[in-house]
Every structure is written in structure tokens, then in C-alpha cells.
Amino acid sequence: MKLLRSYGLAGILLAASVAAAGEDSPHAAKDQMPISEPRNALKEHAGHLSDPNMQMEMGSMQGGRAPPDARDPNAYSDRYTYTDMPGFEQSDRIRFGTLRADEFEGLSGNQGGGFAWSAQASYGDDHNKLWVRSQGLEDSGAWDPTTDAEILWWHPLTAFWGTQLGARQDFGAGSHTYLAGGVQGITPYWLDMEATAYLGEDGRLAARLKGTYDILFTNRLILAASLETNLYSRSENERQLGSGLGNIEAGLRLRYEFTRKFAPYIGYVIERSFSGTADRRRVQGEPVTEHRLVAGIRLWR
Numbered sequence: 202m203k204l205l206r207s208y209g210l211a212g213i214l215l216a217a218s219v220a221a222a223g224e225d226s227p228h229a230a231k232d233q234m235p236i237s238e239p240r241n242a243l244k245e246h247a248g249h250l251s252d253p254n255m256q257m258e259m260g261s262m263q264g265g266r267a268p269p270d271a272r273d274p275n276a277y278s279d280r281y282t283y284t285d286m287p288g289f290e291q292s293d294r295i296r297f298g299t300l301r302a303d304e305f306e307g308l309s310g311n312q313g314g315g316f317a318w319s320a321q322a323s324y325g326d327d328h329n330k331l332w333v334r335s336q337g338l339e340d341s342g343a344w345d346p347t348t349d350a351e352i353l354w355w356h357p358l359t360a361f362w363g364t365q366l367g368a369r370q371d372f373g374a375g376s377h378t379y380l381a382g383g384v385q386g387i388t389p390y391w392l393d394m395e396a397t398a399y400l401g402e403d404g405r406l407a408a409r410l411k412g413t414y415d416i417l418f419t420n421r422l423i424l425a426a427s428l429e430t431n432l433y434s435r436s437e438n439e440r441q442l443g444s445g446l447g448n449i450e451a452g453l454r455l456r457y458e459f460t461r462k463f464a465p466y467i468g469y470v471i472e473r474s475f476s477g478t479a480d481r482r483r484v485q486g487e488p489v490t491e492h493r494l495v496a497g498i499r500l501w502r
Contacts, residue, residue, distance in 0.1 A: 298324040299502070303413070303425075304336075304454070306497025308470070311488060313341035317495070323355065330355040332365060337372065344373030346440040346447075347409075347431055351381055351397075362386030369399055375439025377401045391415070406434035421459075425466075427452045436477055441485070443477015454495070462501040470495055 304319040321334035332355045337348030353367035362384055369379040383397030392414050399407040409431050416424040431447040454468030470493040474482050479489045 294326050294328075296324065296326050298322070300500075301502070302498075302500045304495075304497060305500065306466075306468075306495040308338075308340070308493045308495045310340075310470075310491055310493035312491055312493075315340040315342075325355070328357065330363075332367070346371075346373070346437075346442050348372045353381060355385075358384065358386075361388075365397070371440075373440065375437055377403075377405070379407065408432045421457055423456055423458065423464075425452075425454045425456065425468075427454070438481075441478065441481045443479070443481055445476035447476070447478045448472055448474050452495075456499055464499040466497060466499060468495045469493070 300320070300322045302318065302320040304317060306318070307316050308314065315338065317336075317338040319336040321332065323330045323332045325331055332353040333351070334353070335350040338345035339348075349369050349371045351367060351369045353365040355363050355365050357363045363386060364382075364384055366382045367380075369381045371377050371379075379399035379401050381397055381399050383395065385395045387393055392412055395409070395411040397409050399409075401407070409429070411427070411429045413425055413427045416426065418424065427450075429450045433442055433444055433447050436443050450470065450472040452468055452470040454466045456464040456466030458464040470491075472491045472493075474489050482489055
């Protein structure tokens with residue numbers, strides 16, 4: 202390129218000036234530079250282009266195949282690796298925290314009045330998270346047997362599912378501490394699912410399955426349908442629980458999202474006891490089926 206600039210352009214300009222002068226001066230032919238010289242320079246430059254090394258350089262600049270020793274464009278240059286320097290993290294390494302209360306509500310039903318909650322918080326990156334979640338119900342001054350808190354370590358399993366491992370602590374009379382392990386994620390058609398198994402300190406087993414699904418009437422008016430069931434391997438007299446299927450709870454909550462982080466709602470919940478748990482409730486003179494009207498706020502942070 203330098204050769205073309207130095208000889209080609211200069212030669213062309215010189216030849217043009219000489220030709221122009223030749224029209225006016227009879228002596229111009231004696232001083233005229235041979236036109237073959239810039240042509241020879243162009244031929245010499247074309248010879249450089251036939252050099253294999255030059256072709257490789259030009260080919261790499263023009264989208265050709267990269268040479269064998271080319272640097273991997275996806276690798277870090279000069280052997281630099283990832284660091285925790287603030288503002289320079291990879292997107293999947295950024296740590297952030299969330300707090301979500303899907304249910305924070307007052308209730309009124311055939312067992313009296315009270316309040317209930319279902320909330321979870323997490324902190325970490327896309328590879329590992331510390332997860333804390335809790336749910337519970339206080340009805341007529343008594344804690345529901347499903348009232349507990351869990352602390353879990355979350356790790357991704359697939360793009361939409363993750364594994365959880367940690368501990369659960371019950372509240373109320375006859376409470377137990379469990380080792381907890383399970384999965385949480387989203388199924389096709391956006392069904393949010395939790396499946397967790399528990400191993401108690403005395404060898405007892407328990408399991409919980411939860412699912413929620415949002416039905417959008419508009420982008421702000423949303424009906425949330427929920428379903429939860431609990432199972433136990435042993436009876437617990439203090440907590441009025443029998444072995445086998447303990448209960449199934451289904452709910453519908455209609456919320457209006459003023460923002461994604463703030464949405465009041467109203468709803469209806471029905472809970473049915475089964476097996477030994479239902480037998481204990483009958484003995485205590487309590488209904489096997491409970492109906493509750495609820496009103497509350499859904500919060501995100």
C-alpha cells in the first residue's frame with residue numbers, strides 16, 4: 202500500500218502534468234518522465250500481493266480463515282482471568298438479593314380469624330444462592346402444623362430448575378428440625394413448582410408439594426391459583442397430625458398490580474384434611490374442611 206501511494210499516485214500526477222504541459226510546449230517531450238515507470242511500480246506491488254504471507258494477512262482482514270495461531274475470541278487475552286472487581290463482573294457472576302412475599306394476608310373462616318404468610322428471600326449469583334423461605338398460619342390463637350422456616354443452598358440444575366439443600370425448623374407445639382432437600386422451578390406453560398423432602402432428627406419423614414399458576418386477565422389484573430399438599434411418615438399427637446396424606450390446600454387470589462412490586466389482593470382458600478389427620482380433627486370436634494376468605498398484599502423487593 203505504501204508503494205502504491207508513493208509511486209502510483211505520484212506517477213499518475215506527474216504524467217498528467219507532463220501531458221498537460223506538452224500541449225503548450227514543444228520541448229515538453231524531452232523532459233517527460235517515461236510512463237512505464239509508474240506502471241512497473243504497480244506491477245511490482247502486484248507481485249507483493251502474490252506472496253503467501255501477504256495473502257494470509259489480507260485474508261484475515263477481509264474475512265478469510267483465521268491462521269492456526271490466531272487467538273480464541275472467546276478467551277481472556279494475555280492469560281487474564283475473571284476477578285471480583287466491582288463493575289467488571291460477568292453477568293452470571295453478579296450477586297444480588299431478592300425478597301418476595303407472595304402471601305401476606307389476614308383471614309376469616311369457619312375456624313375464626315387470623316393471619317398467614319408465604320415469603321422467600323435469596324442472595325447470590327446464577328450459580329449459587331442462599332435461600333430462606335417461610336410459610337405459616339395462625340388461626341384463633343393456634344399455629345397451623347405447616348408453619349415453618351427453611352434455610353437452603355440453591356444450585357442450578359437446568360435453565361429453569363434448581364436443587365435445594367438445607368434445613369427446616371417447625372414452629373408451635375411438638376416442633377421438629379428436618380434436613381431438607383428438593384427442587385424448585387418452572388414447568389412448561391409457566392407453572393411454578395416446589396417439591397421438597399424432609400428427614401427429621403428422629404428418622405421421621407415428610408414431604409411437601411406446592412404449585413402456583415398466574416392467569417392474566419390484563420397485564421395488571423391477575424388471578425393466582427395455588428395448590429399445596431403435605432405428607433408424613435409418622436403420626437404426631439402434639440401437632441394433631443396423622444401418617445400419610447395430611448392435607449390438600451387450594452386457593453384463588455385475585456390481585457391488581459399497581460406495580461410489579463406492590464399488588465393488593467382478595468381471595469378464597471379451601472383446605473381438606475385426610476387420613477389420620479382428619480380422624481384427629483373429628484375426635485377434637487373440629488371440621489375436616491376449612492373455608493377461608495383472605496385479603497392481603499403481595500410484595501417484591
